[in-house]
Amino acid sequence: MERRYFDYAATTPVDPGVLEEMLPYFKDSFGNPSSIYSYGREAKKAVEEAxxxxxxxxxxxxxxxxxxAGGSEADNWAIKGIAMKLKDKGNHIITSKIEHHAVLHVCQYLEKHGFEVTYLPVDENGFINxxxxxxxxxxxxxxxxxxxxxxEIGTxxxxxxxxxxxxxxxxxFHTDAVQALGNTKINVNDMNIDLMSMSSHKIYGPKGVGALYIKKGVKIDPFIHGxxxxxRKRAGTENVPGIVxxxxxxxxASNSLEEHIKRTVKLRDKLITGILENIDYVRLNGDPIKRLPGNVNVSIEFVEGEALLLNxxxxGVSASSGSACTSGSLDPSHVLLAIGLPHEIAHGSLRLTxxxxxxxxxxxxxxxxxxxxxxxxxxMSPLYEKVKGGDK
Structure with missing residues (x-):
């Protein structure tokens, strides 16, 4: 059976060119970048080029x-690092209700330690006001x-x-750009971004490595001491192969960004149109235009997300869902609830990326x-049969 992967928002396969670039740094150029001899200098040069x-x-x-070590660490560092550095200046943080848990859980942690957090609501398409x-x-x-x-919804x-x-x-201003990197144009200076979280494995790189952009002049505490x-901001021997x-x-991604966006948007829109035209009682989640090029998130009434995924x-189709069962929680996605979906509809959500x-x-x-x-x-749904019968 041919397998078809529709979960690029979860992770991506490593690009063959990426793998080829990494291989020497596992064996031949294995030096510690902190060492001053040739092995170390080779590794240091590779890290700086990356x-x-x-x-x-x-x-x-x-x-x-x-x-x-990844996007979650970058989020943790950005928020905790600023909070600790500026705690004498203030204790208030603003975020949104639809952030990744790597942001939400950090904010909840800080609330237990004297900080105040405002969680902004979003509209039906997922935008803050x-x-x-x-x-x-x-x-x-x-x-x-x-x-x-x-x-989740790509907005x-x-x-x-x-x-x-x-x-x-x-x-x-900190932004979690883990999903946006390599999928939309980003210029941190033009966009007035002070800190930005990134992850390698979302752009066809290896897992276990990410980065935090910290604008020159931003005051932030180190995350790992040693x-x-x-x-001197993040201790620990560098993951040289991963960084490379x-x-x-x-x-x-930089060399193919425009082509990638154009191609992916075309496929995305074809998939959205095909689903909406061939299935009744379905809605598209997220803004139809201002969304990630590869994101399709729909809620299909009278079905459960887990059942959709299993079938x-x-x-041979790998996808994900905002359904409770796929996350180990009894509640559906906090993102889908935040955009106003009732529980019964949110449970029937499907994300195809x-x-x-x-x-x-x-x-x-x-x-x-x-x-x-x-x-x-x-x-197998009595409720759907009842609604269907009513339509007749």
């Missing part, structure tokens, strides 16, 4: 890129943390405008097979 490639992708200076943001600012506000693009926030508001009020690595792979992935897996290796025949396959699965599942 740093430059990532900086180039987002319009930053290479000295503003700090490597981490800029007036709400302005009205939430106090003389104790030290950080605004709003994600660039949502990992892209008005990042530049948020950055301008933060700059006007002399407040640091050695002098990452300019991240750098190569960023280089590939799709049986025909496409990427570099998605083919048009894969899109056609899902458009053809998904309605059959929905019909089969709805045939």
């Amino acid at each position: 740093r430059s490639k990532i900086a180039n992708l987002i319009g930053a200076d290479s000295k503003e890129i700090f490597f981490t 800029l007036k709400d943001l302005k009205n939430s600012i106090t003389n104790k506000t030290i950080l605004i943390s709003i994600m660039f693009a949502n990992n 892209i926030q008005p990042v530049k405008e948020i950055g301008e508001i933060a700059k006007e009020h002399n407040i640091y 050695g002098a690595q990452e300019r 792979g991240f750098g190569k992935a960023a280089e590939i 799709l897996d049986m025909i 496409i990427g570099r290796y998605t083919k048009e025949k894969d899109i056609d396959y899902v458009i053809e097979e998904l309605p059959k699965i929905v019909d089969k599942l709805r045939a």
Whole structure:
């Protein structure tokens, strides 16, 4: 059975060019970048070249890129680091209700330690209200943390405008750009971004490596204490192969960004249209235009998300859901509830994300097979039969 991958928002396969670039640093060029002899200098050079490639992708200076073990660490560092550094200035943080848990759980942790957090609501498409943001600012506000693009529904926030508001009020602005990196144009200076979280494995690089962009002049506490690595801000011997792979992935993304966006949007829109036209009682979640190029998130009434995933897996399609069962929780996705979906509809949500290796025949396959699965599942739903009978 041919397998078709529709979960690029969860992770991506490592690009062959990335893997090739990484291999020497596992065996032949295995040195510690902190060492002064040739092995160490080779590793150090490779790390700095990767740093430059990532900086180039987002319009930053290479000295503003700090490597981490992933996007979650970058989020933790950005928020905790600013909170600890500026606690004498203020204790108020602003974020949104639809952030990744790597942001929400950090904010909840800080609330237990004397900080106050405002969780901004979003509208039905997942956008924060800029007036709400302005009205939430106090003389104790030290950080605004709003994600660039949502990992579930794909909505892209008005990042530049948020950055301008933060700059006007002399407040640091952090954005979680894990999903946006390599999928939309980012220029940290033009967008007034002070801190930005990134992850390698979302852009066809290896897992276990990420980065935090920290604008020059931003005051932040170190996240890991110990050695002098990452300019004394993040101790620990660098993951050289991972960093090299991240750098190569960023280089590939930078060179093919416009083509990637154009191709992926075309496939995405075809999939959205095919689902909406062939299945009744279905809605698209997230903004239809201001969304990530590869994100399709729909709620299908009278079915459960877990059942959708299991049936799709049986025909070789890998996808994800906002359903409770897939997250180990009794509640559906906090994102879907935040945009106003009732529990029963949120439980029937399906996220199909496409990427570099998605083919048009894969899109056609899902458009053809998904309605059959929905019909089969709805045939077991007394509620659907009742509604269907009423329509007649």
